[in-house]
Amino acid sequence: MASFKKWNKLNLSYYEDIRKLYEFFVQANSDVLEVGSELAYLLNAVKPKVGLGIDSNAEAVEVARQKFPELEFWIEEPGSFQCDKKFDYILLANTVSYIGNIQKTFLNLQKVCKDSTQIILTFHNPAWEIILNLATLLKQRREIYNLNWLSYEDIHNLLDLAGFEVIVHGKRMLLPRRLPIFFSLFNKILAPLPIINNLCLTEYIIAKPQPDPVKGQKNIQCLTCSVVIPARNEAGNIERCVTEMPQLGKHTEIIFIEGHSCDNTWEEIQRVQAKYGDQWDIKICQQQGKGKGDAVRQGFNMATGDILIILDSDLTVRPEDLVHFFQAVASGHCEFANGCRLIYPINSQAMPWLNRMANRFFAWLLSYLLNTKIKDSLCGTKVLSKENYHRIAANRSYFGEFDPFGDFDLLFGAAKLGLKIKDIPVRYVPRTYGSSNIQHFKEGLILFKMCVYAAQKIKFI
Structure with a gap:
């Protein structure tokens, strides 16, 4: 010896x-x-x-x-x-x-x-x-x-x-x-x-x-799902979030998290819950903190489903496409499903040229940082199992509370756990109500700072 x-x-x-x-x-x-x-x-x-x-x-x-x-x-x-x-x-x-x-x-x-x-x-x-x-x-x-x-x-x-x-x-x-x-x-x-x-x-x-294909098909039928919908100034989209929602797995739970809206979003959420409560399992809550990331975490903490889904309430991603996300994670073909808007043609109103170029840059940067090919880094639709979310949350102290949006927090957490990350194509459409809550230049700088921070924690260590 x-x-x-x-x-x-x-x-x-x-x-x-x-x-x-x-x-x-x-x-x-x-x-x-x-x-x-x-x-x-x-x-x-x-x-x-x-x-x-x-x-x-x-x-x-x-x-x-x-x-x-x-x-x-x-x-x-x-x-x-x-x-x-x-x-x-x-x-x-x-x-x-x-x-x-x-x-x-x-x-x-x-x-x-x-x-x-x-x-x-x-x-x-x-x-x-x-x-x-x-x-x-x-x-x-x-x-x-x-x-x-x-x-x-x-x-x-x-x-x-x-x-x-x-x-x-x-x-x-x-x-x-x-x-x-x-x-x-x-x-x-x-x-x-x-x-x-x-x-x-x-x-x-x-x-x-x-993955075992037989077990995967069984999971698609037997697992339950929670769809978390952060909503701020989206009163005109709330009812469609429910009426266009597909059944996902054995049971689908819809969770609205209202985030300090200036319009009547909260009142509309309450009305929709009362109207469709006999058809859908709808839970509602007003956000305690600020930012989408905080709203997602609050919704995930309320969730009871086996599979957790984030759906943006602007409905630029169609609820019907959530079926593909649920099936990919439930079947075991991936452990973290990342929405990708850059497969199908995109209307210039939905994503202007400058936004698309910024998205491609961040997608390249994230792919480099995570050692995993990601085509679209900024799509809000992301899906993972409740078990893996709790593992990411338990590991959150490694990165700290650095992400106000929630997307990078989940992506970096999934990469550190070595989860299987896959892009799921979605059809991206212009919003039909309201205007975007995103301040593109300001939030682009925040995203870049988060990437630099994450590089120190993942790559340059």
């Missing part, structure tokens, strides 16, 4: 960066399995509720048991171990580099997966093979024989063959040794930049079990 400690100490900066990566994605107090746990520093660092480490090295397992008695460790081969428990996270920190049969291991891991289990694995960028072999020759790196030098495409294919789908793929760390000045410059500033990022040493993947 002296050799393990020697190499960990010599390459401490590299192992600390791996630890930071896993700490970012793994939610504390979860059930975690680490495959190839060695001395279990990583497993301990993610603060599991239940932690199991497996490793074929009996000496390493014994040291880990003594060092972390609150965790459990087994002497097992990853391709053949058996366990009755299912885990929230499965960690493979560079383990795929020396597993003898990767496909067999991935197939075996399916047995300990829930529908929501995330496999988080890291591996070396194959472009570094010559450099790392030279480091081994110079006694600057632990010698491991018969390494697998796998590309992202190789691992993606092996995961797919074993019934997993890749949710997130990224790269980090340009300089694995801590050199004064250069270490922060290379790893915190240069490494996250486009193009340069392709040269990084560490690649990481988050994967999940592919």
